[in-house]
Amino acid sequence: MGKEHFTLALFYCQGTPQSSEHDRQSLEERYGKAIRLFPIPCSGRLEPLHLLRALEEFADAVYLITCPDGTCRYFDGNRRARKRIERTRFIIASIGLEEERVGILVRSKDDRRVLVDLVQEIMDRVEGVAPSPVLNQAVKSAHAHSRK
Amino acid sequence: MITAEQKPVDEIRKMIAPYKSILVLGCGSCVAECAAGGEKETGALASALRMGAKMEGKPALIQEKTLDRQCVRDFVIQLDEIIHQYEAVLSLGCGAGVQAVADAFPDIPLLPALNTEFLGETKDQGYWLENCLGCGDCMLHIFGGICPLARCSKQLLNGPCGGSREGVCEVNADVPCAWQLIIDRLSATDALGRLEEIYPPKDWSRKQGRGPRRIIREDQQG
Numbered sequence: 001m002g003k004e005h006f007t008l009a010l011f012y013c014q015g016t017p018q019s020s021e022h023d024r025q026s027l028e029e030r031y032g033k034a035i036r037l038f039p040i041p042c043s044g045r046l047e048p049l050h051l052l053r054a055l056e057e058f059a060d061a062v063y064l065i066t067c068p069d070g071t072c073r074y075f076d077g078n079r080r081a082r083k084r085i086e087r088t089r090f091i092i093a094s095i096g097l098e099e100e101r102v103g104i105l106v107r108s109k110d111d112r113r114v115l116v117d118l119v120q121e122i123m124d125r126v127e128g129v130a131p132s133p134v135l136n137q138a139v140k141s142a143h144a145h146s147r148k
Numbered sequence: 149m150i151t152a153e154q155k156p157v158d159e160i161r162k163m164i165a166p167y168k169s170i171l172v173l174g175c176g177s178c179v180a181e182c183a184a185g186g187e188k189e190t191g192a193l194a195s196a197l198r199m200g201a202k203m204e205g206k207p208a209l210i211q212e213k214t215l216d217r218q219c220v221r222d223f224v225i226q227l228d229e230i231i232h233q234y235e236a237v238l239s240l241g242c243g244a245g246v247q248a249v250a251d252a253f254p255d256i257p258l259l260p261a262l263n264t265e266f267l268g269e270t271k272d273q274g275y276w277l278e279n280c281l282g283c284g285d286c287m288l289h290i291f292g293g294i295c296p297l298a299r300c301s302k303q304l305l306n307g308p309c310g311g312s313r314e315g316v317c318e319v320n321a322d323v324p325c326a327w328q329l330i331i332d333r334l335s336a337t338d339a340l341g342r343l344e345e346i347y348p349p350k351d352w353s354r355k356q357g358r359g360p361r362r363i364i365r366e367d368q369q370g
Contacts, residue, residue, distance in 0.1 A: 047188055047192075048188075048192045049188050049191045049192045049195070052191075052192050052195040052196060052199075053191070053195055055195075055199065056195045056198055056199050091157065091192065091196050092196070092199075094156065094157035094158060094196070095157060095161075095196050095197075095199055095200035095203065096200065096203060097199065097203070133202075133203050134199045134202050134203055
């Protein structure tokens with residue numbers, strides 16, 4: 001199956017280095033409709049509902065970037081986020097959707113990479129994920145784009 | 149509060165399979181507190197069911213709504229205008245909520261999405277503990293505020309069994325011995341002598357044996 005209509009929904013903690021609005025807009029220009037970016041004040045705010053809605057409505061895969069362990073400004077937001085990612089994986093597996101469509105990237109404390117680098121790593125990770133069987137490909141074609 | 153857990157999605161999908169239009173109905177009270185059937189869980193389940201239906205190539209109308217309380221008719225009547233758009237209702241209410249909605253709409257099949265568990269307390273985030281059996285004859289004043297019926301594995305009312313090991317139940321090592329807790333608490337409040345009091349046999353007729361229990365309060369009626 002071709003991957004020309006693949007969309008990644010990316011949620012990321014606003015504590016991610018170089019993740020300002022300007023950086024977000026630059027990424028959107030670079031990747032086009034292959035990516036939709038959702039900055040959130042804390043990854044701990046994310047619920048399975050948000051991830052599932054993205055998968056249901058437009059995303060072939062959803063990912064989350066959290067702060068490194070031990071550096072969450074709200075203490076344990078990233079720890080909670082990890083559990084909610086697992087819960088979401090469990091839910092999609094129960095309907096026969098591959099768990100690989102939901103992922104998380106937790107930087108280590110000494111990882112100094114900025115948002116654009118992390119996005120590239122995630123895009124590489126989802127390279128092998130097929131377009132979602134949930135989405136109506138005819139509708140998606142209206143938003144056709146090329147992955148870079 | 150009443151606690152519950154969501155049934156496996158497979159089981160739910162089998163239940164809803166005969167229907168082409170389903171209302172997924174959440175409840176904003178007890179089951180929201182225990183993260184089983186509130187607005188977020190209802191939305192997540194509805195999303196999962198819609199995705200599952202699409203993947204099977206059997207598109208169905210699956211919509212969601214959450215009532216403040218399914219077990220109170222004043223809230224259930226909010227469904228009057230919409231419920232007949234659906235062939236069935238998948239309820240994320242407790243057993244009482246499911247039956248209250250079923251009672252209000254006898255011509256609509258009601259399907260339970262949750263397994264109702266117990267009366268309990270929120271001990272911590274993501275941790276709920278059974279601590280009341282709803283026996284209808286509360287004796288907590290005698291037992292220092294700890295119910296041996298709900299919290300002793302053997303439901304002993306007349307003292308510890310002798311199987312407690314370092315404060316842990318011999319039946320289940322994850323359970324603190326309720327009688328150890330009772331004695332510790334009564335000792336801390338200098339009330340251990342309360343256990344010397346003779347009380348009559350428990351009146352179990354207040355819990356069971358007469359069909360569903362009812363509370364009728366004329367002063368609360370219209």
